[in-house]
Amino acid sequence: MTTVQAIEAAVEQLAPEQRAQFRAWFDAFDAREWDQQMDQDLGAGRLDWLADEALADLSAGRCTDR
Incomplete structure (x- = not known):
């Protein structure tokens, strides 16, 4: 039996x-891990393309204030 199977059986x-x-x-644990991963990705610049894309859309007039 794997660890995952043992956890499933216990649950x-x-x-x-x-x-x-x-x-x-588990929800709180998962949220903390998500936040940590986001912080790491932000710090490493892995999400910079999203900001660049949003700013380009804004400059091109493809955004609204609604």
Whole structure:
């Protein structure tokens, strides 16, 4: 049995209240990881193209204020 399978089996054994607690914990954990990855990507300039594209769209008049 893999670690993932063991975790899945353990989650299946949780009572509904425990699953809700686990879900809340995992959502927060996942959000922290997402934020960390975004910070790393921003710091490394991996998302600069998005800002460049948005500024080009603005300059070309392809944006509205709605």
